[in-house]
Amino acid sequence: MTDEDSTTGPRTVSRRRLLGAAGVGGAAGIALGVGGYALADARSNSAATQGGSGSGRAALTSLGADAVPFHGTHQAGIVEPMQSTLHATAFDLTAGTGRPGLVSLMKRWSAAAGAMAEGRKPPGLTDDQVALDAGPSSLTVTFGFGASVFAKAGLTAQLPSQLAPLPPFPEDRLDRARCDGDLWVQVCADDPLVAYHAMRTLQRLAAGQAAPRWQMTGFSRAPGATPKPMTARNLMGQIDGTNNPKPGSSGFDTTVFVPGNATAAGQPSWMAGGSYAVFRRIRMLLDTWDQQSLDLQQRTVGRRKDNGAPLSGGPGSTETTTVDLDAFNSDGSLAIPGDAHIRVAAAASNQGAAMLRRGYSYHDGYRPDGAPDAGLLFIAFQADPMNGFVPVQRKLARGDALSRFLVHESSGLYAVPGGASAAGYVGQALLES
Ligand SMILES: C=CC1=C(C)c2cc3[nH]c(cc4nc(cc5[nH]c(cc1n2)c(C)c5CCC(=O)O)C(CCC(=O)O)=C4C)c(C)c3C=C
Numbered sequence: 001m002t003d004e005d006s007t008t009g010p011r012t013v014s015r016r017r018l019l020g021a022a023g024v025g026g027a028a029g030i031a032l033g034v035g036g037y038a039l040a041d042a043r044s045n046s047a048a049t050q051g052g053s054g055s056g057r058a059a060l061t062s063l064g065a066d067a068v069p070f071h072g073t074h075q076a077g078i079v080e081p082m083q084s085t086l087h088a089t090a091f092d093l094t095a096g097t098g099r100p101g102l103v104s105l106m107k108r109w110s111a112a113a114g115a116m117a118e119g120r121k122p123p124g125l126t127d128d129q130v131a132l133d134a135g136p137s138s139l140t141v142t143f144g145f146g147a148s149v150f151a152k153a154g155l156t157a158q159l160p161s162q163l164a165p166l167p168p169f170p171e172d173r174l175d176r177a178r179c180d181g182d183l184w185v186q187v188c189a190d191d192p193l194v195a196y197h198a199m200r201t202l203q204r205l206a207a208g209q210a211a212p213r214w215q216m217t218g219f220s221r222a223p224g225a226t227p228k229p230m231t232a233r234n235l236m237g238q239i240d241g242t243n244n245p246k247p248g249s250s251g252f253d254t255t256v257f258v259p260g261n262a263t264a265a266g267q268p269s270w271m272a273g274g275s276y277a278v279f280r281r282i283r284m285l286l287d288t289w290d291q292q293s294l295d296l297q298q299r300t301v302g303r304r305k306d307n308g309a310p311l312s313g314g315p316g317s318t319e320t321t322t323v324d325l326d327a328f329n330s331d332g333s334l335a336i337p338g339d340a341h342i343r344v345a346a347a348a349s350n351q352g353a354a355m356l357r358r359g360y361s362y363h364d365g366y367r368p369d370g371a372p373d374a375g376l377l378f379i380a381f382q383a384d385p386m387n388g389f390v391p392v393q394r395k396l397a398r399g400d401a402l403s404r405f406l407v408h409e410s411s412g413l414y415a416v417p418g419g420a421s422a423a424g425y426v427g428q429a430l431l432e433s
């Protein structure tokens with residue numbers, strides 16, 4: 001189970017994360033290799049060993065010791081199982097930062113992200129010691145380029161057509177100050193201090209060259225909270241993520257990643273091994289949602305709330321039971337209603353359009369009317385947004401029962417280049433083109 005790459009070598013992922021990745025895919029997920037990763041025990045290659053014998057430091061727990069390599073064919077933070085904490089931040093280049101400044105920033109950011117992913121102190125600044133006692137805690141850092149950065153860095157000729165602005169969708173209520181951005185950074189970790197430290201470090205390293213435009217924090221399930229790894233629930237109480245494309249399954253790579261021969265796929269060569277991230281802050285109208293009957297809530301999504309089984313499944317069906325969009329109830333009505341979220345969003349309803357969703361919940365206090373300012377930081381990765389998010393969201397905006405309980409407040413689209421080799425940096429193929 002190796003993902004050999006001539007430039008970067010095999011990527012390894014820890015045993016705990018591999019088992020976590022199985023989730024719904026179960027044993028099949030492991031057999032298929034969860035993205036082709038080699039099975040390795042992080043305790044042998046991470047911060048857990050740094051104390052060494054005689055150092056007086058106790059070994060870290062498995063959670064803290066788990067490490068996800070920063071270097072690889074693809075950037076980390078896409079196919080790995082979700083960690084419990086997210087910091088998403090968009091940066092704008094400061095005036096006068098052209099291509100040389102961006103090169104130096106991406107070099108510093110990549111070096112710091114690579115070190116922190118191994119539980120080492122980031123080079124290039126005096127560490128604030130916020131994460132000093134913790135291991136890497138499965139930290140991943142994922143970098144993306146917004147369309148606006150290309151002109152600023154003199155790279156207009158390299159702008160992918162896939163980065164064209166997302167179309168406006170009916171009912172969007174976007175706050176432009178919290179949309180877009182020249183650069184996008186997704187930091188995820190299983191420890192909140194480790195995640196904060198990584199994001200803060202990257203912000204400090206950007207000083208003078210890029211400044212935060214917006215920042216959002218999200219959360220998901222903490223590892224070990226459930227007796228076995230399970231698909232997490234969102235703040236509406238639904239099991240969310242079941243029918244995601246499974247790493248290693250047929251079509252997964254072509255759905256999520258730009259192929260190695262990118263130009264043959266109509267993409268710039270520097271996007272080989274890359275992906276496109278769609279980011280949407282979607283507020284949930286939870287006071288309204290929580291007043292609905294269980295029956296209505298289930299029919300709105302098309303799945304049971306308790307175990308995530310599709311409404312087309314009979315007795316004994318589970319989350320993994322195959323969805324049957326053609327099934328009928330005994331009264332002749334569709335088992336999965338015509339406007340149910342999973343029917344409208346399904347690839348089968350959208351000429352095969354699909355994406356890998358990796359969203360996090362957020363809760364930012366209460367609004368003036370007392371309602372929670374809470375919802376989903378929706379993140380989806382795909383090889384081409386026109387074959388992923390765009391057609392699906394167009395359809396959802398027209399006829400999805402769930403949309404009545406949602407408000408899209410912020411939006412961004414970012415080109416996420418392929419991963420860096422240990423000697424290189426993220427975006428090198430673009431910035432040195
Ligand atoms: C444009 C893409 C999508 C947006 C935006 C979106 C928002 C959104 N979704 C949920 C909750 C669930 N979504 C589920 C499935 C699902 N959602 C999308 C796409 C978008 N969702 C897809 C492609 C799918 C899979 C459809 C299928 O083929 O079955 C589910 C069911 C469980 C699952 O498969 O994940 C839930 C629950 C919320 C709450 C939300 C916005 C806040």
Ligand SMILES: [Fe+2]
Pocket residue numbers: 341345
């Ligand atoms: Fe959804």
